[in-house]
Amino acid sequence: MFKIILGSDAELRLLELHHADELFVLTDSNRKHLRQWLPWVDGNSTVNETKGFIEGSRKRYAANTGYDAGIWYQGQLAGVLGCFGVSLSNRFASIGYWLGEEYQGHGLITRACKVVLDHAFGEWNLNRVEIRCAMDNRKSRAIPERLGFTNEGMIRDGEWLYDHFVDHIIYGMLAKDWPSNPHGASDRRASGIEIREVHSGKGHLCEQTLRALPDWFGIEQAIVNYTADVESMPTFGAFKGDQAVGFLSLKIHSEATGEIYVMGIRPEFHRLRIGGRLVQAVEDHLRKSGHRYLTVKTLSPARENHEYEATRRFYASIGFASLEEFPTLWGEANPCLMMAKSL
Numbered sequence: 001m002f003k004i005i006l007g008s009d010a011e012l013r014l015l016e017l018h019h020a021d022e023l024f025v026l027t028d029s030n031r032k033h034l035r036q037w038l039p040w041v042d043g044n045s046t047v048n049e050t051k052g053f054i055e056g057s058r059k060r061y062a063a064n065t066g067y068d069a070g071i072w073y074q075g076q077l078a079g080v081l082g083c084f085g086v087s088l089s090n091r092f093a094s095i096g097y098w099l100g101e102e103y104q105g106h107g108l109i110t111r112a113c114k115v116v117l118d119h120a121f122g123e124w125n126l127n128r129v130e131i132r133c134a135m136d137n138r139k140s141r142a143i144p145e146r147l148g149f150t151n152e153g154m155i156r157d158g159e160w161l162y163d164h165f166v167d168h169i170i171y172g173m174l175a176k177d178w179p180s181n182p183h184g185a186s187d188r189r190a191s192g193i194e195i196r197e198v199h200s201g202k203g204h205l206c207e208q209t210l211r212a213l214p215d216w217f218g219i220e221q222a223i224v225n226y227t228a229d230v231e232s233m234p235t236f237g238a239f240k241g242d243q244a245v246g247f248l249s250l251k252i253h254s255e256a257t258g259e260i261y262v263m264g265i266r267p268e269f270h271r272l273r274i275g276g277r278l279v280q281a282v283e284d285h286l287r288k289s290g291h292r293y294l295t296v297k298t299l300s301p302a303r304e305n306h307e308y309e310a311t312r313r314f315y316a317s318i319g320f321a322s323l324e325e326f327p328t329l330w331g332e333a334n335p336c337l338m339m340a341k342s343l
Helices: 016-028 030-037 047-060 109-119 138-146 204-209 220-234 276-287 306-317
Strands: 003-006 009-016 067-073 074-089 093-101 127-134 149-160 162-174 192-196 235-241 241-254 257-264 293-301 321-326 336-342
Touching: 003 067, 003 109, 009 109, 016 030, 016 047, 016 074, 047 074, 047 235, 093 109, 109 127, 109 138, 127 138, 127 149, 127 220, 138 162, 138 306, 192 204, 192 276, 204 220, 204 235, 204 241, 220 241, 220 257, 235 276, 241 276, 276 293, 293 306, 306 321, 306 336
Parallel strands: 093 127, 257 293
Antiparallel strands: 003 009, 009 067, 067 074, 074 093, 127 162, 149 162, 192 235, 235 241, 241 257, 293 336, 321 336
């Protein structure tokens, strides 16, 4: 599952069941500190309850409605950042976070929020992300204020905190206002890009795109094979006017399953949400045909490769899970990882 580096001393990782003991210890040792502002602390009094929280989080992740990620600092679990209430149709999500008291002062939450916002506005193509903080929780409020969120007002008695109500301040960030949003300054490149099914010239589109991506497609025979194979496959292209900027070809395996056979986006159009839009078009196509699963094969993490690490992170961000590794399918030098998602 995904792991995002937050600097030389920290990283963000999706919470998994084997983290339950470590997470419970962190929660239990910070109970008094967390109880000041978090209403769930008393309801998490055993490791099994922590496991239940993680299991629920994993279901949200699989359904593409949110996730909870642990923040590790110098190898120790330091806190949690959650992205919840995700609505891809309304292009909205909320963020919540907490940190063990002993890990404060290292900028961990700010760093984690930045990468989560990049992902939300980038891969998920969201328009709005919201953070709500208790009015008197100055440390929590400092995070959205530091990140440039807009204070949009107060909700009176917004939350019941054990024995009293607390007012909430609502902070909002829109995609067009996110300063690190790679699409903000690049909207001119992204505007006018259309995704549509391609019925002719599929091989030419494939070859021209793959030859522009030598870091991903550097084997000549593979390019030749892809170019020939896609002619008979359902293929969707991304076009800016008459210019083809990317494509995705789909291999149908059965009445239940389709596979992303090959996908490429020209490098000058990377990080403009085009890959996510192509996958969405293919998912819609498969659902209309009654298919239930979508798979993809990519380079396994057993071989270190920066470009394919980003590829795996992209697929994980849109709901794919790692299923199985095939060490020799593409030869020992290129171990294969199969990923899949339910439609």
